[in-house]
């Protein structure tokens with residue numbers, strides 16, 4: 001693909017980028033997704049641990065709006081997702097746990113990144129390619145310069161495109177957009193703020209299963225008022241048979257801000273486990289293994305009030321992501337579709353799928369020309 005000019009370069013293979021790329025690709029635009037990590041899904045992240053998996057980012061999907069409901073229906077029908085629990089508990093300031101109103105939560109037994117893998121079907125994705133620089137060329141194209149870890153394959157370190165979608169958290173987009181010197185754009189992106197978070201995976205000896213896991217009324221508990229903790233979930237209950245109890249713990253934003261630059265992630269994770277131990281059982285403090293992930297941009301705290309961000313430039317550029325609204329996953333899906341629609345209207349105004357038809361078309365590996373009576377685009 002070296003030297004070729006693609007129609008659309010999508011930066012970021014999270015829910016927003018994949019939804020946008022899936023829509024444009026199926027409408028016949030030649031689309032390439034650029035992803036800095038080795039996998040898809042972004043903050044719907046799963047890590048392999050101890051011969052199994054654990055979810056490091058969003059722990060489940062639930063119906064938050066029209067798009068998450070449609071995606072749940074399609075993924076549920078295809079058995080990618082299955083019900084996990086109706087009830088998440090809440091830790092009250094007086095120390096008593098209490099169930100929240102019931103609402104079904106769905107998980108992927110193979111890990112929540114299965115949702116990203118589903119949306120990525122059929123797309124051309126360049127992994128291990130971090131976009132580090134975006135410029136407008138004299139030839140009226142976008143030029144993207146890419147960073148890659150050593151030994152990460154022979155994909156090119158640059159790409160030329162007619163249009164760009166920036167589908168990454170706003171603070172990560174800022175260094176790419178600032179050099180374009182479009183003050184309206186940078187001001188809007190700069191107004192978005194994110195909270196950081198830590199996620200800790202802790203695995204315990206199988207003989208502790210009864211004490212730590214089975215004797216508890218909850219599979220997951222939230223801590224809305226705690227200084228350090230925000231979530232504790234029995235992640236191993238998502239997959240059976242589970243040989244040992246594995247919990248995933250999320251920090252509060254405040255704790256993450258205080259410890260964000262720590263170089264000893266294990267010590268940070270241990271502090272969080274100690275907190276869980278003081279609330280529940282001392283055994284929480286002594287796992288068999290512990291893994292810690294730092295999310296610099298976990299949740300958007302101050303969002304942008306429209307579904308996607310477009311500005312008038314000589315070439316199309318659209319920004320999208322969970323920062324374009326309030327309901328994180330629902331917003332990421334809606335924003336990705338809005339970006340596809342906005343870009344399409346600046347390109348060739350082709351027919352696009354409705355959301356449900358898009359998810360079905362992804363599942364059945366179909367293009368728009370296969371489903372609607374529109375001409376194939378050469």
Ligand SMILES: Cc1cc2nc3c(=O)[nH]c(=O)nc-3n(C[C@H](O)[C@H](O)[C@H](O)COP(=O)(O)OP(=O)(O)OC[C@H]3O[C@@H](n4cnc5c(N)ncnc54)[C@H](O)[C@@H]3O)c2cc1C
Pocket residue numbers: 011012013014015016017034035036037040041042043044056057058059060129130131132167168169172197198199250295297298299320321322323327328329330332
């Ligand atoms: C611990 C945690 C718990 C959560 N819990 C929930 C929950 O319960 N409910 C809920 O609705 N949401 C939850 N979320 C939030 C939810 O996961 C996100 O809102 C959603 O996944 C965001 O999707 P996105 O596509 O906007 O961004 P992302 O998923 O962040 O995708 C962006 C992608 O871009 C890539 N990237 C970044 N910079 C570059 C670059 N320069 N070049 C190339 N690639 C780049 C990243 O690697 C990433 O893959 C949680 C998140 C975390 C971290």
